[in-house]
Amino acid sequence: MDHMVTSYGSDDDVTKMIDAYDWYFVPVMNPDGYVYSWETNRNWRKSRNINEGSTCMGTDLNRNYDVNWGLVGISTNPCSDTYLGSAPASEPETEIIQGEIDRLADDLDSFVTFHTAATMWLIPWGHSIDGVCVRADDHEEMMEILNPTVDAIQDTHGDLSWARGNSCETIYATSGTTADYAKKMAPGLPMSATPELRGSFVMPPESITPSFEENWNGIKTMVDVILERRNAK
Numbered sequence: 001m002d003h004m005v006t007s008y009g010s011d012d013d014v015t016k017m018i019d020a021y022d023w024y025f026v027p028v029m030n031p032d033g034y035v036y037s038w039e040t041n042r043n044w045r046k047s048r049n050i051n052e053g054s055t056c057m058g059t060d061l062n063r064n065y066d067v068n069w070g071l072v073g074i075s076t077n078p079c080s081d082t083y084l085g086s087a088p089a090s091e092p093e094t095e096i097i098q099g100e101i102d103r104l105a106d107d108l109d110s111f112v113t114f115h116t117a118a119t120m121w122l123i124p125w126g127h128s129i130d131g132v133c134v135r136a137d138d139h140e141e142m143m144e145i146l147n148p149t150v151d152a153i154q155d156t157h158g159d160l161s162w163a164r165g166n167s168c169e170t171i172y173a174t175s176g177t178t179a180d181y182a183k184k185m186a187p188g189l190p191m192s193a194t195p196e197l198r199g200s201f202v203m204p205p206e207s208i209t210p211s212f213e214e215n216w217n218g219i220k221t222m223v224d225v226i227l228e229r230r231n232a233k
Helices: 002-007 012-020 030-039 092-107 138-155 178-185 206-233
Strands: 108-113 119-123 163-164 190-199
Touching: 002 012, 012 119, 012 206, 092 178, 108 178, 108 206, 119 138, 138 190, 138 206, 178 190, 190 206
Parallel strands: 108 190, 119 163
Antiparallel strands: 119 190
16 A cells, blocks of 8 residues: 555556556454454454453454355354354444445455465355355456466465465355455456465564565556456457
8 A cells, every 4th residue: 555655656557557546445444353453362353342242242344244144154153253243234344344345336346355364365255055165157257367466476476376266165165255245246346356465364574575565466467457358348
């Protein structure tokens, strides 16, 4: 984000990308949980909202979106790290992000939500039905964008192998996720992705710069491929 804000006009790639699109950044989607992870529990995952009838706090916001909510890969136990919440979009953080996705849905060309850590780029859908993972109708078209994107990431430093593909098939079944909600509300969205960065859940300092460099190359490639496809229509 800082690179794009400070490099317009001096970096040709940044200038092209900003001239082509409006960009929306959410640096932290779980601010209360983020603060708690620094002050109390470094590995805290959930929000910090009160769960009625339980002494355990917080909801896994990436299981709380109104898309296949509660279907698979969740917990109904408020003490679990994957607690899905009391209802779809029950949490204020989720509600706000959903509202922005709804507002922008007709104009979205990509949606990327960064996570740590597994060296993967994942695309919808996350859920399975009767144990069978479900692919999006345009899975192959998304893969035509995803493959060069991840190749660019992998080639940047050449020290890691990056998995890529359907989220359910590549990592595990989930439901109620951010990227799936974006794809649901914007079915023609060329790319809705969940990158899992290098390193560990708490990224070591020495991984921060390489992570930026490789994912910046990936984002540039993703935009180039999407623009090329748009211009060809």
